[in-house]
Amino acid sequence: MEHSKGFQPVVNKQTRVLILGSHPGVPSLRKQQYYGNPGNAFWRVVFNALQVDDPMDYLERLETLLAHSIGVWDVYATAERKGSLDSKIKSNTLNDFEQVLELANIQLIITNGKTAYQEVLKHPIFQPYEVVSALSTSGLNNGRERERMEQWTKAIRYGLSKRTPL
Numbered sequence: 001m002e003h004s005k006g007f008q009p010v011v012n013k014q015t016r017v018l019i020l021g022s023h024p025g026v027p028s029l030r031k032q033q034y035y036g037n038p039g040n041a042f043w044r045v046v047f048n049a050l051q052v053d054d055p056m057d058y059l060e061r062l063e064t065l066l067a068h069s070i071g072v073w074d075v076y077a078t079a080e081r082k083g084s085l086d087s088k089i090k091s092n093t094l095n096d097f098e099q100v101l102e103l104a105n106i107q108l109i110i111t112n113g114k115t116a117y118q119e120v121l122k123h124p125i126f127q128p129y130e131v132v133s134a135l136s137t138s139g140l141n142n143g144r145e146r147e148r149m150e151q152w153t154k155a156i157r158y159g160l161s162k163r164t165p166l
Contacts, residue, residue: 003080004029006095010062011071015104017159019046020120021112023076023092026083033058034072039139041148042112046070049153069160071104075111075119089115097125108159110134110152132158 006023021034028036035042036058043061047054050068055061065072076092109129111117113136120126132155135141135148 002026002082003078005078006074006076007032007034009071009073009095009100010034010065011073011100011104012066013103013105014069015066015071016069016107016162017110017156018071018073018100018104018106018108019110019112020116021072021074022115022119023074023079023081023089031058034062035137037139039142040137041139041142041145042137045137045149045152046156048149049156070156071100071106073100075116094119094123097123101125101129107162108132108155110155110159112137130162 004024011018024034025037025040027038028034030036043054046065050064050070052064052068055064062072073095075094076089077095079089079092081089106129109120109126109131111120111131111133114133117131117133120131134151134155135144137148137152141148
């Protein structure tokens, strides 16, 4: 059983859509990159929805997300599990969302998979926000590529089109 610490949030004041995963898997932790597993479709799905080319360089990927008002983080700050499957998470601590939610202009939270969605639903801090669950970008869902691509595209475009209430 390995105990791991997640990454810092990628958000700024212009962030309108916050994408929340559960916790980085082993390949991502090794690379110290969100969605660092080559089998994970996250980058392909998000850049397809934005209709932009994937810059391939990790830092440029993050800059591109921020330039499009999209932020990324995980629900768990730490997790204990063997391997990368969410079902193997034995213990965890939630990230401290207060500061991030105050900083950003979140119009929509998209959860990357069921674990993140179920966790978000449990916590009162997320109640003021609209939350949409999208099919996990994990390689385990690569057989559902079309459905996943449609869900993510619809969610991202919807979130970015929402207007801030006056």
